[in-house]
Amino acid sequence: MSALDDLLAVMARLRDPAEGCPWDLQQTFASIVPHTLEEAYEVADAIERDDREDMRDELGDLLFQVVFYARLGEEEGSFDFDSIAAGVRDKLIRRHPHIFGEAGPITAEGQRASWEAIKADERLARTSGTDRPGALDSVPLALPALTRSRKLQGRAARVGFEWPDPRQVIDKVREELDELDEALADEPRDQAHVAEEIGDLLLACVNLARQAGVDAEHALRAGNRKFERRFRGLEAVLAEAGETLEEASFERLEAAYQTAKAREGEEPTGT
Structure with a gap:
């Protein structure tokens, strides 16, 4: 037997009604979804850290999720692992x-x-009657918001709903910033309006990233890593001076942050 056959056999044993694992026997398609998403992010994390050993382990965990779904499908007679692979x-x-x-x-x-055109034809073939699928149909709701925004705007762009010049998108970002500024200045402040304007601003920023050939989700993850690295540098600067985060003023924290940036060989301009 191959390692994959062994894995499928292990999954069958875990789901055995008489001798299986109580936790595994309780699971459904819906209950496994959070675990699947977590495993996918752990794969992405291992890749970003360039840790091959972790990549292997996390990919195994992600494969197990597919095997679990396949077992559930086989039990109800809807599909199995072979049909997933064949598909x-x-x-x-x-x-x-x-x-x-x-x-x-x-x-x-x-x-x-070509890939997108073939996918569009497949979506059309799956529709019943004469209804033509919408350009934005089948973009999964469960995607991270930045990723889903990029996909939605990419779909719209393919049918011509696209700024012809990226600089026009920058103008749109500025426009959304102005509208957010106005919403923040309202008295009394309408928090729902502020949230709406922030959503519009984020949408425009994702569109700008897409037009620039940058994946907004990846860019923000990289930005998060940079901020985390520099904030840890800030903590190191304070520790060297015998200071703590709790006792430092914002001005001192900002100065320490700029010092941490400078140690990376960058000009300390802004945060």
Whole structure:
């Protein structure tokens, strides 16, 4: 037996009605979803840390999630692991006609366009009657908000709803900032209005990132790592001076932050 066959057998044993694990027997498709999302993020974290050993382990944990879903599907007779594998195999062949079909050579950009066109045809084929699917249909609600925003705006762009010049998106960001500034100045402040304007601002920023060829989710994750690194540097600066976070004023914290930035070889300009 292969390692995959062994894993499928282990999963079957865990779900055995008589001798299985009580926790595993309680699980449903819905109850596993949070664990699947957590494992996917742990894979991403291992990749960002460039830790190959952790990558292997976390990918194994993510594979186990697929095996778990497959077992649940097999038990109810809807699908099994083989049908999952066969489905993705067929999809990859169908979406790469330049490799497995008669289409000629293609560029990476051309492949992306071809892939999306084939996906659109597949969505249309799945619809019943004469209703044509909307351009924004099937973008998963469970995606992180930044990722979903990028996908929604990318779908809209493919049908022509797109600023022709990225500088126009910068103007839109400035416009949204002005509207947020006005909302913050209202007396009494309407917090729901403020939240709405912040949402509009974030949407515009995601669009700007997309137009610039940057994934907003990845960019923010990188920004988070940079902030965390520099804040730890701030703590080190204070510790060297015998100071604590609790006793330091904001001005002192800002100065320590700029020192931490300077130690990275960057100009200490702003936060």
